[in-house]
Every structure is written in C-alpha cells, then in structure tokens.
Ligand SMILES: NC(=O)C1=CN([C@@H]2O[C@H](COP(=O)(O)OP(=O)(O)OC[C@H]3O[C@@H](n4cnc5c(N)ncnc54)[C@H](O)[C@@H]3O)[C@@H](O)[C@H]2O)[C@H](O)CC1
C-alpha cells in the first residue's frame with residue numbers, strides 16, 4: 050500500500066486521465082460509485098443522508114454520491130457551502146445532474162443559513178479534500194464546527210475536511226469523522242497521532258487509478274507489509290549450522306532491571322540468532338543463566354555494567370535495555386563505538402546516555418540502528434512542534450548521520466540513510482506496555498546478527514514485533530498482553546509470514 054502526498058495524488062489522477070484514458074468526470078463518477086457501494090455494503094442501506102459539499106472536486110464527489118443515494122430511494126438533503134468561487138467544471142456538471150433527482154438542495158452563504166441537521170441522518174462530509182490550501186476559517190470553519198457539534202455519524206469523503214493530507218493540521222478546525230472513505234492510497238495525515246480523533250475508521254477504496262504510475266515514482270513514505278518483509282527474510286538452508294546465523298551480543302541490565310535484559314535476550318534468540326552472549330552485571334548472572342539457558346553470559350560490573358574488555362567476535366550488538374546511566378556506561382559505549390565493527394542496536398538508556406553527550410553522538414558508527422520513542426528522539430535531537438516535524442527530523446538525522454532510526458509509535462517509522470521512510474503496518478495498543486521496547490531491541494539485534502543489513506533488520510524487526518503483538522492480542526486480548534507474550538508469539542509471526550509467501 051502506498052502513502053502519497055497531495056501533489057503525488059494529483060499527478061496520479063492526471064496520469065490516469067491521460068494514459069487510461071478516462072475523462073475526469075468519469076473518474077469522479079467511479080470514485081463516487083465506490084463510496085456509494087461502500088455505504089450500501091456496510092449497513093447504511095436504510096438511512097437518510099445530509100451531504101455537505103464544497104465547490105471543488107471533493108464537493109463534486111459529494112454531489113455524485115448524493116445523486117446515487119437519491120436515485121436509490123434515500124432521503125437526501127444537500128448543503129452547498131458558498132466559497133464565492135463558481136466551482137470546478139466537474140462540480141458544476143454534477144450540480145446539473147443532481148437537479149434531475151429528488152434531492153433537496155440548499156446553499157449556505159452565511160452562518161444564519163445554517164440549519165439544524167436531521168438527528169437521524171448520516172452526514173457525508175464533502176466540503177474539502179486534498180485541495181485544502183489553508184486552514185478553514187470564517188464560514189467554512191463554522192460549518193465544520195456545526196457538523197462536529199451535531200453528534201451525527203459523519204462519513205468523510207477522501208479526507209476529513211480541514212485536514213492537510215501531508216502536513217500538520219494541529220490546532221485547526223477539522224471534521225471529526227466516524228469513518229473516512231479515502232481514495233486509492235493512504236495519506237501521511239492518516240498515520241500521525243495528532244489526527245487520531247478526526248479520522249475515525251479508515252477505509253481505502255480502489256477507484257482504478259492507473260497502476261503504472263507507481264513505477265514512475267519513488268514515494269517519500271511506504272508501508273511495511275508482508276511482501277516487503279518476505280523479500281528481506283531468507284529461508285534457512287538444509288545444511289545450515291548455528292555458525293551461519295551469527296553471534297549476537299546484548300549489553301543490558303542493572304540491579305532491579307534484569308527483566309529488561311531477559312526480555313531482550315529471549316526475543317533475540319527467538320528471532321533466529323545462531324548464538325547469543327549477554328553482557329550483564331554480576332547481580333544478574335544467575336537470573337540469565339537459569340532463565341535463558343541458551344545464552345552465554347559475560348560478567349561486566351557488579352550492580353550495573355562496567356568496562357567491557359573486548360567486543361570481538363559478534364556480528365551484532367544490542368545495548369541499552371535496563372542499563373542505567375552511570376558514567377561507566379558512557380565510557381563503555383565510547384569503547385563500543387571505537388572497537389566494534391558489528392551492527393549496533395541502541396535503545397533506552399544507551400540513548401539517554403547519548404543525549405547527555407553530544408560528542409559521543411559524533412562517534413556513532415554508521416552501521417547503527419537506534420530505536421527511540423517520541424521523547425527519546427527529542428532528547429537526542431531537540432524539541433519539535435508536532436508529529437510531522439518529528440518525522441522529518443528522523444529522516445534528516447538518519448541521512449546526516451548515516452544511521453537507521455526507528456521512531457517508535459502507533460505506526461513506527463523506520464528512517465533509512467538513503468532518505469526513505471517506512472511506516473509499520475502491524476501492532477496494536479496492547480503493546481504499549483513495559484518491556485515491549487526491550488523485546489524490539491532483541492528482535493532487531495537477532496536479525497542483524499544473521500547478516501541482515503541494519504535497515505533490513507529494522508524493517509523486518511518492527512513488522513515481526515507488531516505482527517507477534519497482533520497475534521498475541523488476538524489470543525489473549527490487548528488488555529492482558531505483556532511484553533513476554535510478544536516473544537511467545539514470534540514463532541507464529543514467522544509462520545504467518547512464511548504462509549503468506551508460499552500462498553498457503
Ligand atoms: N484522487 C483522485 O484521483 C480523485 C480525487 N477526486 C476528489 O478531488 C478532491 C480534490 O479536489 P480539488 O478540486 O483539487 O480540491 P478540494 O475539493 O479539496 O478543494 C476545493 C477548493 O477549495 C479551496 N480551498 C482550499 N482550502 C480552503 C479553505 N480552507 N477554505 C475555503 N476554501 C478552500 C481551494 O481553492 C480549492 O479550489 C479529492 O480530495 C477527491 O475528493 C476526484 O473526484 C476523483 C479522482
């Protein structure tokens with residue numbers, strides 16, 4: 050599934066009209082028919098509708114949907130918001146067409162012409178689409194607030210009116226939709242937490258835009274899905290031995306935080322690493338040896354990690370879970386950066402130590418994956434005003450430092466040094482629980498140990514982590530899910546991926 054900007058969508062629209070070929074009014078008819086069909090197939094067959102239209106093509110869609118509803122016996126009232134302009138050609142064609150039906154048509158030209166909305170009607174929001182070029186104000190803003198206050202079910206066409214498709218709409222008036230029926234592809238606006246209350250349930254409808262367009266562009270954002278992960282993961286060969294799957298190391302744990310080390314270690318092994326060595330303080334020795342017998346242990350420090358004399362022999366090293374922030378940790382990280390040529394995966398306290406020492410940041414090797422959550426990212430690179438700026442910051446820093454950045458969130462974002470940014474499509478709110486990040490560190494380290502390059506390990510890692518979490522939630526509920534369940538379902542996640550690749 051693609052994630053495109055408003056400008057790209059316009060280009061795709063034009064490409065389709067030129068190459069298919071199809072007239073733009075017929076493309077609008079297709080888009081509207083897809084919405085009408087969705088309404089009929091999803092429980093709105095018996096309803097009355099109130100349709101709010103602007104005078105651009107989004108409004109044109111609204112008029113065409115209203116016509117289809119009226120022609121199939123639904124009571125339909127259409128409100129057209131007067132912007133002053135006369136409306137796009139396709140809007141006007143659909144205005145002429147709807148006059149042939151029984152739909153009641155009214156114009157809103159001042160706030161005095163705003164009438165109460167029929168309490169039983171389903172509201173269709175076709176005021177503004179991807180053509181939004183400024184925050185709604187004046188009468189437009191009043192109409193949006195009028196709809197939001199109504200308490201009716203609101204179905205937004207293409208995008209809730211007032212939201213920009215690909216930049217921040219924070220603090221501006223926008224429709225709070227119950228459903229968003231959007232055309233052909235995701236918009237970045239659908240993936241950020243700041244819009245969560247406005248989008249409702251999102252359904253992407255196929256309106257038959259020309260598929261060849263996609264091979265002519267490199268999209269700025271992409272979804273990580275099964276096919277992308279299956280293209281990364283290699284099947285195991287018949288005569289493989291543990292030496293083929295690398296030697297991972299984890300530097301984790303301190304007094305009271307050995308659980309973080311345990312969670313990472315188990316997840317690392319379940320991700321397929323051939324061997325695992327855990328660097329832990331003496332306090333955690335028995336815990337790790339008895340709870341993860343598959344792992345080897347090296348003691349460094351007493352209550353927390355101290356100096357480590359050699360980092361040699363590991364293909365990937367994960368550091369951070371439960372480490373603490375003592376000065377020795379900073380020195381240990383410095384020698385890790387200098388001495389090791391393994392892929393590094395840094396999380397939690399390793400990132401906190403980095404944030405407090407910008408000089409150390411300069412020494413960060415390029416083959417590094419960092420996995421900050423929102424706050425950790427800001428501590429590392431500075432404060433931002435919102436989700437979009439934060440995503441841009443992750444992309445910029447990834448390019449600048451040559452590292453892979455996994456920005457954790459509802460849709461985790463993987464920013465790679467080549468400038469690409471990948472949104473993860475798996476995961477659920479049940480995973481917002483202590484230790485879930487430690488499991489992710491273990492998974493990415495385990496994959497990197499097997500020879501996957503840092504960005505592949507990060508992309509496959511976030512997907513597997515989310516998929517295992519989804520399978521765990523399906524089995525035991527989001528509420529009851531704890532971090533070790535994610536690891537427990539990793540095997541099922543691998544199996545599901547394999548089945549999808551062989552088409553079983
Ligand atoms: N994706 C596709 O291929 C298809 C999309 N369709 C629909 O077309 C809209 C985009 O239409 P467009 O005419 O470009 O823009 P809008 O309708 O979103 O906006 C209309 C108009 O409004 C003005 N405007 C912008 N911001 C404001 C504001 N804050 N207040 C008042 N007026 C504003 C601006 O000048 C625009 O001209 C897309 O979303 C789909 O719904 C096609 O129907 C099918 C193919």
Ligand SMILES: [K+]
Nearest residue numbers: 174177208210
């Ligand atoms: K809309």
